[in-house]
Amino acid sequence: MLPNSPCAAETSPPPAPDGLLGALGVPEPEERVYLRVLARPGRTTDRIAAELTLGAEFAAHTLELLAERGLVRRQGVPPAWSATAPDVAVEALLLRREEELCRTRGRIGELMRTYHRARQPSAAGLVEMVTGRTAIAERWRSMQEGARHSVLLFDKAPHIMRADPGAELPLLARGVRMRVVYEASTVRAPGRLAELREFIGAGEEARMLPELPCKLAVVDDRWAMLPVSNGAELRGALFVRPSSLLDALVAMFEVYWHRGLRVPDADDPGRVAGDRQRELLTLLSAGLTDDSIARQLGVSPRTVQRWVHEVMDMLGARTRFQAGIQAARAGLL
Structure with a gap:
């Protein structure tokens, strides 16, 4: 055909x-x-x-x-x-x-949950979330008590508890190295700087910065704690075990540690009784206001303003921030 x-x-x-x-x-x-x-x-x-x-x-x-x-x-x-x-x-x-x-x-989310559950054994427990202030405080206390050689901290609001000398001083006494970077806002309350002096006198290494990215605690490179989200209230925290995420958090701490200004001990060599210059420069460089500095040093805001102008003249600085930078370069901090 x-x-x-x-x-x-x-x-x-x-x-x-x-x-x-x-x-x-x-x-x-x-x-x-x-x-x-x-x-x-x-x-x-x-x-x-x-x-x-x-x-x-x-x-x-x-x-x-x-x-x-x-x-x-x-x-x-x-x-x-x-x-x-x-x-x-x-x-x-x-x-x-x-x-x-x-x-x-619409079922992709369900499929992804199944996917992650099937792979949990290979990443089991690397990150754990704890909710509630009491539960977070208890976990942090147990982490502190189990510290062997080092504790790294970003001290930033909100706080789940006040600094506890009964928990920190024994750690320092048994040789645990504690390095803390304080956000300026955390030391503005009256008497707060005196508390820091107690810890520094016992061996804590302290530095200050105007602002920190988040709360953070790292214990012995074995545990890290950080909030689920930043805000006025701490409702949830992530606890991270050894992993690339923990390594990244430690690296972030080191970057901010090296940028921070050292909080001097009251007994630093070369500091005479009544000399407030180093303390003034530390608070000034950390971004505290004149009123906050006055409360910390127990003087009037007018006295602080006079001291600030004297320090700026001495360092040849035109701004408060520049005074802090030049003081750090001159080794005054």
Whole structure:
């Protein structure tokens, strides 16, 4: 039979756009039958089966599936098959497929939770969240008591408890090295600097900065504690075990430690009784206001202002910040 004969045209369905119906969930055998009905409406089931060389039962079953999809319908007597207008039928299939995709997208979160649960054994316990001030305070106390050689701290509000000499001084006494960077706002309360002096006198190494990125505590490179989020109230904290995250937190501490200004001991060599210069420079460089410095030093704000001008003149500085930088470079801090 020649390809261009009338009989060949009768039995050859038009080519389908690649992947059109397959993308809508219609398998290839159904697509072949649908395209035959689309191109040659009014065929009976038996004739469609014969033209496509299909079994009669398979053709009938396939046509019923297409009817359920809304692509074809049975008409007339004897019953024959016609295609539903594609702009109606295919559009309906598209809408159903879009709904299915939206439902699948909505389950991505559930699938990800399953994914992470299946991999927990390889990262079990690296990060743990503890909620509630009491629970966080108890965990921090147990971390302090278990410290062996070092404790690193960013002292920043909010505080879950006041500094406890009963917990810190024994650590220093048994040789645990404590390095603390204080945010300026944490030492503005009256008497707070005197508390720091007690710890510094016992061996704590202390520095100050105007601002810190977050609260942080690292014990022996084995544990780190930091808040879930920064805010006015500490409701949750993350406890991190040895991992690349813990290494990154230690590295961050070292960066801020080297930027901080040292809080001098009251018994620093070369400091004479009544000399407030170093203390003034420390508080000034940490960003405290004149009123806050006055409360810390037990003098009036006017006296602080006079001392600040004297120090600026001595250092040849035009601003308070510049005075702090030049004091640090001159080794006065």
